[in-house]
Amino acid sequence: MPSKPQTPFLATARRGRPQRFADVVAQEHITTVLQGALERGKVSHAYLFSGPRGVGKTSTARILAKALNCEQGVVREPCNECRSCRSITAGTHIDIIEIDAASNRGIDNIRDLREAVRIGPAMGRTKVYIIDEVHMMTPDAFNALLKTLEEPPEHAKFILATTEEHKVPETILSRCQRFHFRRIPVVAIINNLKKTYAGESRELDIPEAVFSYVARAARGSVRDAQSLMDQIIAFSEDRVTLEAVETLLGAVEFDTLLAYVERIHQGDLDGVLNLIDEISQRGRDLAQFVRDLIELYRHLMVAQYAKEPQRLIDLAPEQLKATVELSGRLETETILRALEVLFTAEGQLKSTVEDRLVVELASFKLAKLTESVTLRDLIARVEGWEAPGARAGTAPRPAAKAAAPRASSPSSNPSPANSSEAVASPAPVAPPSAPEEPRPVRIEMVDPKGSIPAPLWRQFLDQLHEHSPKIFSYLEGAQPLGLQNDRLTIAIPKVHGFQYQQLKGRKNTEKIQQALGEVFDKKLSVEWVLKEIELVSDADAPPEQGV
Numbered sequence: 001m002p003s004k005p006q007t008p009f010l011a012t013a014r015r016g017r018p019q020r021f022a023d024v025v026a027q028e029h030i031t032t033v034l035q036g037a038l039e040r041g042k043v044s045h046a047y048l049f050s051g052p053r054g055v056g057k058t059s060t061a062r063i064l065a066k067a068l069n070c071e072q073g074v075v076r077e078p079c080n081e082c083r084s085c086r087s088i089t090a091g092t093h094i095d096i097i098e099i100d101a102a103s104n105r106g107i108d109n110i111r112d113l114r115e116a117v118r119i120g121p122a123m124g125r126t127k128v129y130i131i132d133e134v135h136m137m138t139p140d141a142f143n144a145l146l147k148t149l150e151e152p153p154e155h156a157k158f159i160l161a162t163t164e165e166h167k168v169p170e171t172i173l174s175r176c177q178r179f180h181f182r183r184i185p186v187v188a189i190i191n192n193l194k195k196t197y198a199g200e201s202r203e204l205d206i207p208e209a210v211f212s213y214v215a216r217a218a219r220g221s222v223r224d225a226q227s228l229m230d231q232i233i234a235f236s237e238d239r240v241t242l243e244a245v246e247t248l249l250g251a252v253e254f255d256t257l258l259a260y261v262e263r264i265h266q267g268d269l270d271g272v273l274n275l276i277d278e279i280s281q282r283g284r285d286l287a288q289f290v291r292d293l294i295e296l297y298r299h300l301m302v303a304q305y306a307k308e309p310q311r312l313i314d315l316a317p318e319q320l321k322a323t324v325e326l327s328g329r330l331e332t333e334t335i336l337r338a339l340e341v342l343f344t345a346e347g348q349l350k351s352t353v354e355d356r357l358v359v360e361l362a363s364f365k366l367a368k369l370t371e372s373v374t375l376r377d378l379i380a381r382v383e384g385w386e387a388p389g390a391r392a393g394t395a396p397r398p399a400a401k402a403a404a405p406r407a408s409s410p411s412s413n414p415s416p417a418n419s420s421e422a423v424a425s426p427a428p429v430a431p432p433s434a435p436e437e438p439r440p441v442r443i444e445m446v447d448p449k450g451s452i453p454a455p456l457w458r459q460f461l462d463q464l465h466e467h468s469p470k471i472f473s474y475l476e477g478a479q480p481l482g483l484q485n486d487r488l489t490i491a492i493p494k495v496h497g498f499q500y501q502q503l504k505g506r507k508n509t510e511k512i513q514q515a516l517g518e519v520f521d522k523k524l525s526v527e528w529v530l531k532e533i534e535l536v537s538d539a540d541a542p543p544e545q546g547v
């Protein structure tokens with residue numbers, strides 16, 4: 001086995017926790033304020049550092065403690081060489097008291113705080129109390145802390161850190177200067193990794209893609225990213241490959257995620273199933289795959305609306321470019337529904353061992369989403385927009401009085417001129433990169449008058465006729481009045497008071513919602529209203545067409 005590069009790089013690279021303000025990644029909005037306070041001798045008695053885990057809260061607290069106690073004097077940057085600095089780095093400085101508020105010992109420590117804090121520093125100039133996960137404290141402990149913060153001795157400073165600021169009582173918050181640490185952007189993590197692992201990068205020929213992959217996997221934490229890199233380097237022999245990294249971390253590479261979405265939206269189910277097989281064969285974690293897809297679809301959605309996507313989408317530049325390009329070829333509605341399908345799959349994955357089946361099923365549903373939008377568009381284009389509630393030419397006809405619902409009230413029907421405005425516009429030319437891709441075409445679900453397209457209404461009636469003929473018969477003469485905020489208003493002829501009461505029943509409404517769900521691919525609620533609707537007798541009915 002070839003020997004791995006060891007100490008030569010560790011000597012120069014800054015691994016692990018940052019030891020100077022300048023090394024804290026992407027929190028300049030905080031470190032510059034703290035350095036200014038140090039220079040002016042205006043360091044507050046109490047700080048609250050909030051923000052996600054692993055973004056530098058505790059590290060910054062320790063650097064501040066060092067700067068206050070450095071033997072060079074109170075400085076902008078600690079020297080990291082004097083006895084005081086070194087013992088803080090080692091965690092042995094007697095005046096720097098770190099308390100984990102989540103532990104039992106931490107609670108005892110806080111109880112003793114009021115007494116202990118009166119005693120001056122033994123070794124340095126300033127006693128610094130760093131209380132981590134402060135939101136976990138008991139009410140008793142909060143009281144003890146509050147009393148101390150109300151009358152802090154000159155020689156003591158408090159730095160409270162929390163991942164959940166909203167759980168810290170207002171009385172405590174109001175006595176602290178507050179800083180919010182932000183999640184570290186992927187680009188900042190990539191830069192940090194490149195700098196930190198410059199030596200290994202040359203020695204082990206680490207591909208650029210590995211850094212962006214690891215940065216993404218670390219989800220905003222430099223510490224996690226570095227520990228992943230350390231594992232990867234320990235795991236690799238003479239060189240680091242993306243393949244090896246994927247194996248180690250069990251997740252798939254960004255390009256694979258993009259390829260999956262491309263295939264879904266090309267309706268290439270065979271390609272999708274093969275991709276899942278490949279991912280599965282390589283031992284990737286399918287639950288992680290689904291979570292990564294959710295993140296990608298979220299990015300696709302944001303990319304469609306954001307004026308400056310780079311501000312809202314945290315990806316490496318080349319990945320951002322590919323994401324924006326792909327989002328331009330997708331329908332917003334498809335993206336939103338894809339997210340729903342994936343969230344459902346994510347939930348199912350928590351309670352089953354059939355990971356692969358869940359992911360395959362979700363993929364079928366995703367592919368169908370694209371297909372159904374296209375199909376619906378086709379229907380609308382071929383048949384044009386009929387007036388809602390118009391006689392359903394192809395609807396199966398129940399016997400006798402339960403004729404297919406129809407109406408002829410002209411005032412409620414959009415004129416052909418109006419409804420034609422709502423018909424989908426012609427498909428734009430496909431981008432040159434994927435000329436053969438069948439492009440789903442946008443179809444407006446709601447016309448300008450708030451009604452729904454006749455073909456969909458007819459499809460809904462067909463559904464009902466097939467599965468619930470009785471309910472179908474109650475709908476004689478019914479008209480869809482409008483669809484707003486997922487609420488469909490259906491008018492029943494005033495003379496059909498009995499049918500109206502039946503339809504309003506919970507069970508019948510549920511069946512109707514189910515049929516609507518099949519047609520609209522989403523859950524709609526229904527509102528029933530009674531309306532003057534002129535019923536057309538069988539004799540007046542226009543001749544059946546296209547049966």
Ligand SMILES: [Zn+2]
Pocket residue numbers: 069070071072078079080081082083084085086
């Ligand atoms: Zn020092």
